[in-house]
Amino acid sequence: MxxxxxxxxxxxxxxxxxxxxxxxxxxxxxxxxxxxxxxxxxxxxxxxxxxxxxxxxxxxxxLRERVVSFAPQPVITQDNLTLSIDTVVYFQVTNPQAAVYEISNYIAAVEQLTITTLRNVVGGMTLEETLTSRDSINGQLRGVLDDATGRWGLRVARVELKSIDPPPSIQESMEKQMKADREKRATILTAEGHRESSIKTAEGAKQSQILSAEGAKQAAILAAEGERQSRILRAQGERAAKYLQAQGEAKSIEKVFAAIKAGKPTPEMLAYQYLQTLPQMAQGDANKVWLVPSDFGDALKGFAKTLGAPGEDGVFRYEPSAEAEDLPRPEDDSEEVAGWFETKTDPAVERAVRAAEAVARTPVESLVPEHLLGGADEPGELPPAKE
Structure with a gap:
């Protein structure tokens, strides 16, 4: 046992x-x-x-890189405002012997060194500088900590400020300031929008007036051209009508005199025709009284004896002479006036009509010069009129 x-x-x-x-x-x-x-x-x-x-x-x-987050610490800025700042430190032990023998608790030492360095750095800055200079604060903290912890066998990789909290009263003031800034920017943007809208509206009205003026100009040109062509055609038509009327009257007179000559009128027949014409001559408003001369019959006899020759019955009748037969007669239509009576459209008029139809089918925007469509250099400047 x-x-x-x-x-x-x-x-x-x-x-x-x-x-x-x-x-x-x-x-x-x-x-x-x-x-x-x-x-x-x-x-x-x-x-x-x-x-x-x-x-x-x-x-x-x-020996791995460690991340240590420290509790928020009160820090006073240069303008006497108390901020609550918490930090995060990334470090690594590079010399275990120094970390064991050179300092008793290197984590607590890093925390206290971070707090004191943070107070020194932030104490020389205002609130606005502190809030806008995080990178600068991080760099200064890292430099100071890395130099101080080197003899402890530590290497500080990064230092980050996790949050910076101003006092509640300052936060409320900052919120009001930010709200005012946002309202200011919104007002500016709204004003800019109205300004751009007014500019665009005015530019559109300007382009509309330019297009309307150009359209009115083209319409006036086409109307004037149409009126010109219309007057030319009416004048040509009146000329041809007067010519035809004159030619018709000449033919009528020729036929009447030819019939008279062929009928060999006597003084009695001329007197009869004269008596039939008198009522027609008296139909005018200005013709009130007509007097028939007493020696009218003797005048007709003298006229018949002068122009006529006595027949077998002793009555004087009109006999045309050889010279009267050779007198010139009204000519028919000559080559000079042959084109007056053509019914087809004048080529110039036809071209004008086609041009008007082409303009009517063309969009109005294409009639305005390009520099006007893009905005005139000077206000109120209009392009030169097109021929």
């Missing part, structure tokens, strides 16, 4: 010795080893053998 107890004690001692002599240090950690209370070495990521009851692991240090 005693032997079993002794054997158990020996086994326990062996297990304790083995546990004290072997240490497993994982990767990304460093173990600081002391021998009889004095630093011996630093091991990381390996199996380490120790002398039992002589060597011991003083501390294990995490």
């Amino acid at each position: 005693a032997a079993l107890i002794v054997l158990a004690v020996i086994v326990v001692l062996v297990v304790i010795l083995v546990a004290k002599s072997v240490a497993l240090v994982p990767q990304a950690e460093a173990a600081v080893i002391e021998r009889l209370g004095r630093y011996v070495k630093t091991v990381s990521g390996q199996l380490t053998f120790l002398i039992p009851f002589v060597d011991r692991i003083r501390a294990k240090v995490d």
Whole structure:
């Protein structure tokens, strides 16, 4: 029984010795080893053998980059406003021996150093500068912390200000100021919009007036051209009508005299025709009284004797002479006036009509010069009239 107890004690001692002599240090950690209370070495990521009851692991240090967030701290600015600022520090242990022997608690040391440095930096700035200079504050904090923590075996990678909270009264004033600024920008934008709308409306009215004036101008030109062509055609028609009327009267007179000559009228027949013509001559409003001369019959006899010759019955009848037969007669239509009676359209008129139809089918915008459509350089400047 005693032997079993002794054997158990020996086994326990062996297990304790083995546990004290072997240490497993994982990767990304460093173990600081002391021998009889004095630093011996630093091991990381390996199996380490120790002398039992002589060597011991003083501390294990995490070699990864660590993120530490500190509670908000009151900081007074240059314009005597108290701000609540909380920071975040990114650091890494680069020398485990210094982190263990140079300072007792490097995390607390980093926190206090961050707070004091933050107060020094922000104390020289106003509220507006503090709110708009985060990058500058972060850079100054990182520089100071990295220099101070280097002897502790630390490397400060980044320092960030997580939030900057002004006092509630200042926040309310800032909100009012921001609201006023937004309302100001909204008013400016609204005014700019009205201005642009007025400019566009005026520009549209200007272009509309220009197009209307150009259209009225083209309409007036076409109306004048149409009136001109109409007057020319009416004048040509009246000329042809008068010519035809004169030619008809000439033909009628020729036929009448030819009939008279052929009929060999006597003084009695001329007197009869004269008496039939008198009522027609008296139909005028200005012809009130007609007197027939008493020697009218003698005058007809003298006229018949002068122009006629006595027949077998002793009555004087008209006999045309040889010279009367050779007198010129009214000519028919000559080549000079042949074109007056053509009914087809004059080529010039036809071209004018086609041009008017083409203008009517053309959009009005194409009739205005390009520089007017894009806006005239000077107000009220109009393009030169097109021929």
